[in-house]
Amino acid sequence: MILPIVAYGDPVLRKMATAIEKSHPNLEELIDNMWETMYNAHGVGLAAPQIGQPIRLFIVDTTPFADDDELSKEEQKALKGFRKVFINAQIEEETGKEWAFNEGCLSIPDVREDVNRKDTINITYVDERFEKHTETYDGLLARVIQHEYDHIEGVLFTDKLSSLKRRLLKKRLANISKGNIKVEYRMRFPNLKKGR
Numbered sequence: 001m002i003l004p005i006v007a008y009g010d011p012v013l014r015k016m017a018t019a020i021e022k023s024h025p026n027l028e029e030l031i032d033n034m035w036e037t038m039y040n041a042h043g044v045g046l047a048a049p050q051i052g053q054p055i056r057l058f059i060v061d062t063t064p065f066a067d068d069d070e071l072s073k074e075e076q077k078a079l080k081g082f083r084k085v086f087i088n089a090q091i092e093e094e095t096g097k098e099w100a101f102n103e104g105c106l107s108i109p110d111v112r113e114d115v116n117r118k119d120t121i122n123i124t125y126v127d128e129r130f131e132k133h134t135e136t137y138d139g140l141l142a143r144v145i146q147h148e149y150d151h152i153e154g155v156l157f158t159d160k161l162s163s164l165k166r167r168l169l170k171k172r173l174a175n176i177s178k179g180n181i182k183v184e185y186r187m188r189f190p191n192l193k194k195g196r
Contacts, residue, residue, distance in 0.1 A: 009177025
């Protein structure tokens, strides 16, 4: 089932998400719905807070990035078919040089900005079968995971921009929270005026 994506301004996007157990109600169905919702919105990642659930769960599928001709063959290969569920994730370490990449977010439609992030991460998480993994990712893979991980920490990519950039975006972000934006997927707007 396609779920509405929560828009900028909703308090759920600012909550530190809580860890879940294997017995979390309807977890398999929730994950299936998240995949369907993400693909419907043409995203490469989606975190549970973005569908109104403040739990430590996010999904990533970087396959759409694999066709980028500017990437090396090695990077394209790493991105193609990378489809994972991350539950109770904890980034243990971020290393390497910071680099900028133009990011967007399904909760903040039509806003894209360059964000600096470290190149390499070491992350511990459990998958949908609650099997534990500790893995290292770099480049674009690391970036997508960092972006989604931020969601379960109550952080948005706009928080990483300069104060000047944030001031320049203030009106656009307010309009998004009010639903004054055209989107091609279902959304839930926190400050939508009733009767519109």
